[in-house]
Amino acid sequence: MDVLGIGNAIVDVLFRTDDDTIRAHELPKGGMTLIDETQAEKLYTEAGETTERSGGSVANAIAIAAALGADAGYVGKVSDDRLGTSFTESIRSHGVHFTTPALSGSPATARCLVMVTPDGERTMSTFLGACTALGPDDIEQDDVAGSRVSLIEGYLADTEQARATIGKVVDAAAKSKARVGLTLSDAGCVDRHREYFRELARENVEIIIADEDEMAALVGDEPATSLLRGNGGNCELVIVTHGEKGSTVYAPGGVVEDVLVHPAEQLVDTTGAGDAYAGGFLYGWTRGLDLATCGRIGAVAASLVVAQLGAQPPEGLREKVAALVPGLEVR
């Protein structure tokens, strides 16, 4: 495969709300808070009209890469319930190989209550449910070794079992030419697990993709380049996204690409913007494209995703990206 994703398999339940409601629930605006099933039910009951979409950070990225034409697979745990079926059908509909056995019975499939405010910002509350059962046995070492890159998400650090799963991925990759990529997910998540992520960056991960806040949470006063191979880290690529201002790609040897963003036609919902960037970038990278073009593909994919509600690949993604990235033929 070109890219294999390992992450929390989540169904997003999106609804529009306002800042007062976010404050009333004492949720960090723009962040992700872990909740239990009872809290998830309560939020759902209060939500009013909702829209259900397949979610999960790395699952979103992998769906984008597959929709662009990458040979892509995903490992994540759902339960054999309605939401599990919905997640499975959705990710497969984008051409992703997804065969992780579903849990029988409880805990239920994970869901993320995504509150979208009028400024397009999303505030997420996640019940992890079946994701907590993802474990090393779900990883086929040959799949990792046979993929150009295995992409893991920072959110996996929230459970011990998932950290063991990451351990199996990095071991399998280390025995092959496969690369390991990491998206940092959320600044709060980096705050919770900073030392763990720093160790991954020093020892195991070749590609890191993060937004400015997540990167600052990881490196503090040090530059992002401190994660590069030769500077104390293990990374071959460190990519920092700057929202509507674009992204910066750092590589060893002082290679820096500042990539301007493609402006979004409209801002509806930022859910999955970073995931779309990661999926688009890695699609380009697995095709051997230059770093600036990889960044442009990511930026265009992100600009299309924020113009809709939810993180799913937009209709006609391949054609739209090919039209907006000069010189790119999407095959």
Ligand SMILES: OC[C@H]1O[C@H](O)[C@H](O)[C@@H]1O
């Ligand atoms: O990055 C956005 C994703 O994070 C959470 O995992 C939600 O499921 C959402 O789809």
